[in-house]
Amino acid sequence: MAKRAIVSQSLDSCPINPVVDLVFSRWTTPILWVLRLHGRQRFNEIERRLPTISPKVLTQRLRQLERDGLVARTYYAEIPPRVEYEMTQLALSLVPVFETLVDWSEAHLHEVEQARHAYDEAI
Amino acid sequence: MAKRAIVSQSLDSCPINPVVDLVFSRWTTPILWVLRLHGRQRFNEIERRLPTISPKVLTQRLRQLERDGLVARTYYAEIPPRVEYEMTQLALSLVPVFETLVDWSEAHLHEVEQARHAYDEAI
DNA sequence: GAAGTCGCTTTCCTTTAGGAACCTACTATA
DNA sequence: TATAGTAGGTTCCTAAAGGAAAGCGACTTC
Numbered sequence: 391m392a393k394r395a396i397v398s399q400s401l402d403s404c405p406i407n408p409v410v411d412l413v414f415s416r417w418t419t420p421i422l423w424v425l426r427l428h429g430r431q432r433f434n435e436i437e438r439r440l441p442t443i444s445p446k447v448l449t450q451r452l453r454q455l456e457r458d459g460l461v462a463r464t465y466y467a468e469i470p471p472r473v474e475y476e477m478t479q480l481a482l483s484l485v486p487v488f489e490t491l492v493d494w495s496e497a498h499l500h501e502v503e504q505a506r507h508a509y510d511e512a513i
Numbered sequence: 514m515a516k517r518a519i520v521s522q523s524l525d526s527c528p529i530n531p532v533v534d535l536v537f538s539r540w541t542t543p544i545l546w547v548l549r550l551h552g553r554q555r556f557n558e559i560e561r562r563l564p565t566i567s568p569k570v571l572t573q574r575l576r577q578l579e580r581d582g583l584v585a586r587t588y589y590a591e592i593p594p595r596v597e598y599e600m601t602q603l604a605l606s607l608v609p610v611f612e613t614l615v616d617w618s619e620a621h622l623h624e625v626e627q628a629r630h631a632y633d634e635a636i
Numbered sequence: 637g638a639a640g641t642c643g644c645t646t647t648c649c650t651t652t653a654g655g656a657a658c659c660t661a662c663t664a665t666a
Numbered sequence: 667t668a669t670a671g672t673a674g675g676t677t678c679c680t681a682a683a684g685g686a687a688a689g690c691g692a693c694t695t696c
Contacts, residue, residue, distance in 0.1 A: 403562070404543040406614040408622060414537040416653080420527040433673055439526070444655055449674060459628025469662055470672035480624050483617065490613045491529040494606065499531060501603050505582025539683085556643055567685055572644060592693050593642040 412458060413484060417443060417451045422460065422481060423488075430476035460484075535581055536607060540566060540574045545583065545604060546611075553599035583607075 413419065417440075424439045425431070437448055452475060455461035460481040466472040536542065540563075547562045548554070560571055575598060578584035583604040589595040 404546040406542055406546070406611055406618060409614050409618045410537050410542055412622075412625060414533050419529055419533055423527040423529075434671085442655095445674065446656095446676085447654060450654095457629055457632040458625050459632075460625075465673095468672095470664090471662090471674090473673060480621060480628070483621055487613050487617050488529055490610050491532050494610050495529060495532045498603060498606055499535075502535060502581050502583075505603070506580055509580040509582075557641090560643095565685095567687095568644065569646085569686095570684060573684095588643095591642095592691095594644090594692090596643060 412460075413487075417447060418455060418460075419488075421448075421451055421455065422477065422484070425461065425475060425477045425481075426485065426488075430474050433473055433475070436475065455481075535583075536610075538577075540570060541578060542611075544571075544574055544578065545600065545607070548584065548598060548600045548604075549608065553597050556596055556598070559598065578604075 413422075420440055420443075421436065424436055428435070428439065433448070433452075436452075437443065437445060440448070452461060452463070456463050460478055462476050462478050464474045464476075466474075536545075543563055543566075544559065547559055551558070551562065556568075556571070556575075559575075560566065560568060563571070575584060575586070579586050583601055585599050585601050587597045587599075589597075
């Protein structure tokens with residue numbers, strides 16, 4: 391808590407840092423992407439579509455996304471229990487942001503590859 | 514290396530993941546932001562403007578940004594030595610992306626705050 | 637002669653994220 | 667009886683990131 395306060399004190403000069411922490415921490419964009427592509431779905435469906443995520447981490451990320459208001463969780467007290475996850479309106483408002491990133495990626499990512507090769511060639 | 518390959522196998526379904534790794538890994542946006550705000554500058558100037566970064570990490574990040582083609586490094590063999598860093602054209606092409614993030618932040622970040630409070634209140 | 641400047645590098649240490657494997661209660665199915 | 671499926675929780679462990687502090691070479695300043 392105190393550490394976070396000190397860090398943010400220096401990082402607040404970068405106004406996009408809160409959004410980065412929110413949206414671009416590990417696994418959050420893949421999860422949101424899967425939810426966007428395949429709509430409302432259950433825990434195990436998400437897990438199957440993200441083959442390398444462990445259930446522990448998936449739970450952690452989904453809880454965080456739920457707390458941040460980006461994912462809605464619906465619990466059905468059936469047997470066996472059923473839980474469904476979906477993007478919220480707030481998360482949907484991020485879609486244009488993602489599209490901007492996809493556009494940049496398509497336009498410029500190969501330049502990054504070139505730069506890396508050039509850098510590595512030059513030792 | 515092998516691990517990275519396995520990970521990307523499952524994360525490539527999220528097409529913005531390479532950009533996220535590139536631009537939104539820790540400290541990269543604050544560094545780019547400082548370079549954008551204050552233009553071409555020296556190592557110690559960046560360090561002073563990011564009070565909590567350690568020189569080791571700043572060096573690591575600058576090298577990575579240089580390799581990725583986002584930052585240009587100019588070395589002057591004077592005594593004491595002088596080094597200047599600046600954004601490349603490639604990095605400047607990211608500015609609209611950053612602005613999209615700032616816009617989203619201004620429009621929606623308070624909703625995230627509200628969602629967190631609501632979640633925490635509900636235990 | 638001591639200290640400061642610059643752009644790092646090196647070493648050591650702590651923190652943290654994340655993976656693996658196992659566990660839960662309950663039921664339907666084979 | 668055994669197995670599978672449901673949505674996770676728990677424990678243990680390791681790899682990696684990152685911070686703190688010291689040092690370096692070559693020179694200038696006090």
